[in-house]
Amino acid sequence: MALGLSVIFGVVRVVNFAHGEMMTVAMYLALMLFTALKLDPLVSLVPIAAVLFVFGYLLQAGLISPFINRPEHSQFMLLVAVALILVNLQLIAFGPDAKGIRTSYSFDSFKLGPLVVDAAKVYAAGAALVVAAALFAFFRFTLTGKAIRACADNYHGALVVGLNVRRLYALTFGLGAACVGAAGAMLMAVIDVTPAIGPAYTLLAFVIVITGGLGSMPGALLGGLLIGLTEALGGVLFTPSAKSMFAFALLVLVLLFRPQGILGRKAA
Amino acid sequence: MIARLLEGVPRRGLVLLGLLLAALVVFPFFASGYLLTVGFLVLYFAYVGQSWNIMMGFAGQLSLGHSLYVGLGAYAAAALYVHFGVSPWIGLSASIAFSGLAGAVIGFLAFRFGVAGVYFAILTIAFAEFARIGFDHFAWVQGSSGFFLPVANYATNDLWNLRGSPTMFYYLMLAMSAAAFVLCHALVRSRMGYYWQAIRESPEAAEALGINVFRYKMAAVVISAAMTSLAGVVFAFYYNNLFPEQIFHISRSIELILGPIIGGIGTLVGPLVGALLLTGLAEGMREIMLQLKVDVPGVKQVFYGLCLLLVVMFLPHGVWPPLARRLGLERGGADGAARADEGKP
Amino acid sequence: MDRRQFNKAAAAAGLATTLSPAIVRAQARRLKVGVLLPRSGVQAGIGQDCHRALEVGSRILADLGLPGLDIMNGDTESNVDVGRARAERLISEGAQLLVGAFDSGQTTAIAQVAEQRGVPLVINIAAAPPITEQGYKFVFRNFPTAPMILGDAFANQLEVFKATGVSPKTAVFMHVNDTFGVAMQKGFSGVMQKFPAIPYKVVDTIAYDPAARDLSVEVTKARASGAEALVMVSRLNDAILITRELVKQRWAPSAILSMGPGWYEDQYLKTLGKLGDGPISFVPWYDPNKKLAKALEAAHVKAHPEINLNTNHIYTFEALLVAADAFKRAGSADPKALADAIRATNITDNVSTGPGIQFDAKGQNDKLRNSAIQNRGGKLVVVAPASASNAKPELPVRAYDKR
C-alpha cells in the first residue's frame, strides 16, 4: 500500500490523496471475487492488481497528466474530488455496512514461543514481500523501469532524450495503483471493508512513506515496520487509544530532522 | 486611512462590493431560517477561507491542517466560558494566543528545519491529527465524549456571552468576514503583503532583496492561525458542542480550503466566491435530488465531486479571476492571479 | 386497556378539554415528520439501518389506528454543519416534528434548531447526558443516557451471574475511545459502586482508538492481565477485530460482557458465524413478550429477512410512535400543542424493555430499562431481565477451538 504511494510520488511527484479510496475499491473487488468465485484474496490479488493498474493508468493519462506542472494545491484538489467520487460511488454500490470474508486461515495462528502470530497476517506479509521484490526487480532491471527512474531523476532531461514521459507517468501511476490493489486484496484477508475506511489509510500510508522516505521503496517497507513498531510500543507502554499519536510524533521528528525520510535521497 | 484603503480599487469594483455588502446585510430580513443557516455557513467558510488564504494565497505555504487552529480556538474559548464563566470576547484572546502559538511552533519547526512544499503540508496534517488524538484524551474538556456548552434561551441576544439567535450569529460572521476582507486587502497592499507575495513566487529572490523570509513566513502562519481561531470561537458558541473527532478532523481542514481554491487562491474575493459557490452547490444538489425523488445517500456527493473536478480541470486559477475579467475588474488591487496585460508593447 | 382503547380515551380527553373544532379537521390531516439520519459519511451504516425502521414502522402505526405520518428525509452526511442546515431546511419545508439523529453531536446541533424554531424533536438515539440537561422545552429523548445504560447493565449482570452460577472474580475493561465509549468509562466505576454484589474486580482498563485497524496489541495486553471476564464498550468493527484476536490468541474469557453496540449486530454474527456465539450484550433492547414488539418483529422480518430487529430499528420506530401518538392526542400539528402532548405521553404498549414511554420534566424517558441479550447459534435471545426475557443465559463462553 505504502509502496504504491511511494512509487507514485517518487516518480510522478503527485501526492495521491485518493490512495485509501483506491484501496477500498480493490478491497471491494476482492470481496466480489471471493463471494462470486470463492477466490482467495491472496490469489485474487493478481487480477485485482491488473484491474487497478488499468484504473491508475487511465486516471493518470486522462485526468492527472494535465496537472503535472500545476501547483500542488491544484493536484491536491483534483485527487480530493476523485476520492469523494470514489467513496460515494462505493456507498451507493455496496451500501455502508462493513463487509468481510472468511478464509480457511482467517482464524489460524502460529505459536512461536510466547508469541502468537496471526496466520492471515503472515501470509499477507509474505505476499507483500513478493510484490515488493517484483517491483524492485522491475525498476532495477527492465528498460522501462530504468526509463521511469530516469524520469523521476530529471523530468526535463527525460523529455530531452526523447522518453515518452506522459506514457511513463501513466505507467507508473498504474503500477502504484496495482500495488494498492494488491495491498487492498491482502488487507481483505485481515479486516472488513466499508466505504469510509479510505481516508484513514491514506493518512497511514503518508505517515509510513514519509517516515521511510518518499520515492524510496525499501524506505516504504522500513517505514511500515517502524510505524508498526512505534504504534505497538506506544500502545503497550501508554494507553492504546493514543498509539497513533506516537506514529505522528515519529513523523514529525522525521520531517524535522530528515525531511527526505530515513532512506530517502536528498532532493536536488 | 480609508482613502488609502480605497486607492487603486476600480469604481466598478467598489460599487459591486457595496451592493454585495448591502445584499448580505438585508439578507436575514427576507431569508427563512434555513437560508439563514446556509448564509451563516457561507460566511463562515468565506472567513476561514480568507484566513487560510493569507498563508497559502499570499505567502505560498500550503497548510492542510487548519482545523487545528479552528479547534484550538474553539476549545480555548469554550473551556474558559464553561469552567470560569469568561466571556468569549475575553476568551478569544486565549484562542488567539493558543492558535498563534501553535502556528508559531509549527512554523518555527518547519521553516527552521527547511520543511517545505508537500512535506510542510503533511507536517500540518500531522499536527492536526496529533491534536485530535490529544484532545480525545484531554479530560478537562471531556476528551472524546464531547464538550458541551450550556444552551441558554434564544429570546434575547446576548452578544457579550455570544448566546443568541442565528440572526445574531449571521451578523457576527458577516462583520468578521467583512473585517477579514478589509484586513486582507490592507495586508496585501502593505509592505508585508508585497514581501509575502515575493516569498510565494521565489524565496531565494526574496532573500536576495533583503527580505527576512523566515520572519515573514512566521508572520503569515501566526496571523492566519490567529484569524482562523476566531472562527473556532464562533463555531463553539454556535453549535454549543465540540468533539475532537469532528473539529480536528482532516476532512474539516479540507472543507475549509476548498472555498479559496475553487474561488481563486491569492485573491481577496476568491474565498467568498468559493464559499458561496460550494455551499450553494451542495445545497442545490440536495434540492435537485429532492425534486428528482432520488433518495440514495451518496449520489449528491458524487455530483459534488464531479463539479469540483470540472472546476479544477478547466479553471486552474479558480472561478474568480476569469469572472473578474468578465466583470471588467481585473485591476482589483495588488491581489494576484488575474492581471490584465495592460501596457503590452 | 389496550392501545386502541387508550387512544380513544386520550383523544376523548383532548376533545373534552379543548373543545376545539379544529381537532376534527386535524384528525384527518397527516403529520409531517422530518427524519434526520446520517445516511452517508462515516456513520452511513447506522443511519441507513435506522432508516429501515421508517417504512416498516409506518405500516404498524397505521395498524394501530394512529394518524399517518408523512416522512421527510434529511441526510446529515455525518456532519454537524449539514445536520443543522438540513434541520432548518426540513422545518422550512413544513416539517412539524423532527426525529433524529443517532449521533450526539449532530443531535445537539439539531436540538438547538428545534428549540429555537419551536418544533418538537424526538431523539431516536443519542446517549450523551447533556442533551437533556439544557432546559430544552421541545426536545424529547426516548433513549437511555450513558449512566442509565450502565446501571441496568450491572443489574442485569447480577441476574445473569445468579442464573448461570458463573461469577468471575476479575475482569478487564476495554472501551473504544469515542464519545460513547468515554461516557461509559467515566460512569463505570461510580455506577459499579452502587452494585456491591458485582463479583469481579476490574484489574485493567484499556482504551483503544475507534479507527483502529489492528487490535492485537490491545487484546494481548488484556489477556496478559489474567482477568477471567472481558467487559467491553465497543462499536461494530472493533468488536469483530477483538473477537478475531481472541480466537487467534486462543483466549476465551469466562464471560464477555458488552455494554454497547457491536457484539450483537448482524454483521458481527454473519462475519463470525459460530465464533460469534457467547457474548452477552447489555443494551437498550425490546421486550420480546410485548405485543407491539411481536408485531414489529414480524413486520421487520418480512421486510428485511436477513436483518435482525435491533436497537436502531426499535428506537427509531418508537420515536415515530411517540410522534403519531402525540399528534393524535394533540389533535393539531401546532408545535406547542404537539410538545405538550409529547410531554404527557404515556404509552405502555410499546416495544422497548421497561414499563413504557413517559417523559420527565427534562424531556427524558427515565423509565427505560435495558436488556441482556446473548448470541446463540447465530440468533439473539433475551436473557435478562427475567420479566422481559425469552431464554436463560448460558455461561461460561465456550473455548473458541472447541466449537
Added chain:
Amino acid sequence: MAVLLEVRGLSKSFRGLRAVQQVAFEVPEGSITGLIGPNGAGKTTVFNLVAGVMRPDAGEVRLGGTRIDGWRPDQVCAAGVGRTFQIVKPFAGLTVRENVTVGALRKSNDVSSAQRRADEILEKLRLGPKRGMLASSLTLPDRKRLEVARALATRPRLLLLDEVMAGLRPTETDQIVAFFRELNRAEGVTILLIEHVMRAVMALAQQVVVLHHGEVIARGEPAAVVRDPAVLECYLGEETEV
C-alpha cells in the same frame, strides 16, 4: 581607493568537489570589477558565498571592513549588496512594477514611495511601458533587465551581476553597458559582474579577476589579463566571445 569588498581565502566544497579554493580578491569602492572564467570555474559559487546563499567552508568576506560571511542573504542585502541571478528568478505572478517595488521597499518608508522609486528605475532600464505586465510574460532579455532593476531598487552599494548580458543582442548589450557605466559614474554604485560576453567586460571593467577550477589564476586590468598565457590556456577549447 578604499576597498569595498574584500574576499580572502574563500573555499567551498560540495561533497568533496572543491568548487572554490582559497579565492582572494578585492573590489575597490566605486569600481567595476569583472569576474570571468570558463564554465564551472566557480564564479556563481563565489557570488553565492558573498551574497550569503551559502556559508563558506573557510575564508572571509568583508564588506566595507565588516565580516559578512555566514550572514543570511537578507542580512547581506541589508548591508548593501544587491544581486541578480544567473537563472533569472522573477516573481512570476507579480507585475513588473510590483517586482521592483518589493526591492524598493527595503529602503522606503511606505508602499507608495517604493512604487515611485520602482517607476523611476523602470524608466531608466526602459521597462517603463511594460510595468503592468506579469513578469512571467516578459521575454528573457526583459527578465534580465528586471533582475537588475529589482536589485537596484534595494539601493545597494555593491551590485553583483550574474551574466545579465547573456543572450542579449549586440545593440541591447551596448545599451545596458552604457546604463551600468552611467550608474557607476553618477551614483557611485560599485559593480562586480560575472560575464561571458567579453566585449562587455572589456568595455566596463576596470579590473578583472579570472577563476579557473575554483582558483584565481589572474588579476589585473582587462587588457593585460586577456594576454596572460595562463588565461589563454584555460580558455582554449572554450567558446570565447572575444
